[in-house]
Amino acid sequence: MPTAPAPTRPPALTLPDYGGACITSVVPTLIGPEVPEGAATIVPELVAHARQVVLLVLDGLGWEQLRARTTLAPTLNAADGIGRAITSVAPTTTACALTSITTGRPPCEHGLLGYRLAVGDEILNALRWSLGNGRAHDARRSVPAHRFQPCPPFPGATGAVPVVSKDEFGGTGFTAAHLGDSPLHGYKVLSSLPVEVEGLLRQGDRFIYAYYDGIDKVAHGSGLGDLYDAELRAVDRLVGDLVDRLPAGSVLVVTADHGQIDVGPRVELLGRELMSMVRFMSGEGRFRWLHARPGASAALAEAAAERYADTTWVMERDHLIDLGVFGGPLPDGHRGRLGDVALLPFAPLAFIDPADTGENRLHSRHGSLTDDELLVPLVALAGSGGV
């Protein structure tokens, strides 16, 4: 006699290791003077003796993807500390995670809680720092970055930390939000990045922050295929070039803001019943916030949980906060930036916000809390002159 299939239970939710092996601990541990409790052991040994440190953040380089491609990235895969991963933050998305790296604070404190956030009745695109849809307008005046994100970058640094990043990022709202007034040494092409870093090291800067977004771009545009592999090879060569330029006593530390998951065309439509309870959406495809119509929050959560039990963690806002997903309780001002019900897929799929133009075209995505998205490397490399 046939038996009914057992109901699928969602896998246990892995939380970011705030205060421990998490990207929030990287900058405080490297700069000091106070190393977060529980984070003392995360930084590779090489760093302990270094006089100068370069922190290179590779946008979108997940630990799982890196370890699955050891031959494509031999330099990174031979680096000190490659054997274990650290976690990103929630959501595993650039705006939130980069801000956690630079400020050393969890999302509940810095308040950049996602890619698209509710600001009153409008949506702030945190990367573009714009409000509205379609002809969105620049929000640098209406939403001042330093008020929206109050935590200073690079806490504990004795002077201004030089930033080596793309020239075009200078002056944007998001740059102001996560890097403050840090001086930008912009590069136009990738080959200039190591040259800029070397120049700053020779000047005697003790801590340098560098950023490159190629891996994330390629993954979003083409998935984790041949183009991703080629980009990973190029990034590994970039790391090699940087190491070759390190003077004695300096060390290169490499980490990332989040990983990736190949979703391809699998986009979930919420159906008429759920959509009839939704006022609007925010967040990102793999950490989708549903803002419920008045009085419909519980019913929306219940219906979504029933519909997506086998693919998605469905949780109400307060439950997520209570679980510590954002690193602690949220001040009232930050709470309003979130929706009522969150959809975090553990299966390779995404929930599309029709208000977010262009979201349909992404192949690889991130935002949720699967290992592919949550785990990132933290490795160190020294030059030929040694530390």
Next chain:
Amino acid sequence: MSRGSDRGSTRTPRSGTARDVVRSLPHRARIEVTGGTALTVLVLACHAEDTTGIDLTSGTLVRVRVAWPGDHGPDLSPFDVVEAQLADEPERDDLAQPEAVTADGLPRHLGTLHGRRVRRLLRQLAAPVEDHVLGFPGASAPYWEFRGFRPSLALVEPTKGPVLFRRIEDRSVWIRFGWGRSDNWLPVEDPHAERALDVARRDRLQGKDLAAALGFKPHYLVAAITTPRDGHCYKVVRATLPRS
């Protein structure tokens, strides 16, 4: 979970699928419209003027006029299955709406139907592509021109589009779609479609964005002729529907 108000409703609590109800129905070649008959209807659109659906015993498109009480608006959703008791109407025939019947009281909600059965029903009832939606060109016609020879309902499968948009002039919601060689622009009287524009915070939606805002890929449109407004009956779209 409630959908709309339950005040004074004759709806049963949400009852899952209505497969058993549908399976037990007899098959008839023609729709029975005499007073006192109970029609079992698969709802396609629900509007204050009438509830459009498929009579499940005969597979006929029907529009059931329901006198919704003031404190209880039309709250049926597409693919709900309802039972409607027909009222005695000695002068039932409306030449502009030959499919119209009048319900005695509120319809009784029996459940919801989805999947293959719905897909088959809709496919069978989809209007064959013609030169004009609902058999005549233009957006409206005088009431006195309707002689009962044309349907007032059509389940249209667009061959191009659709594009849902809000007109700048009066903020009304319209839909544009290709059907054969015709390019059609019709007003939309579907609250769900109107809400989709609000959810997306946009004045124009199509393709994947429209599907995401509706919650489904729009496969069919329920086109209908309205009751006379200033002497004219207008073509409108009462619902956007998925394939099943």
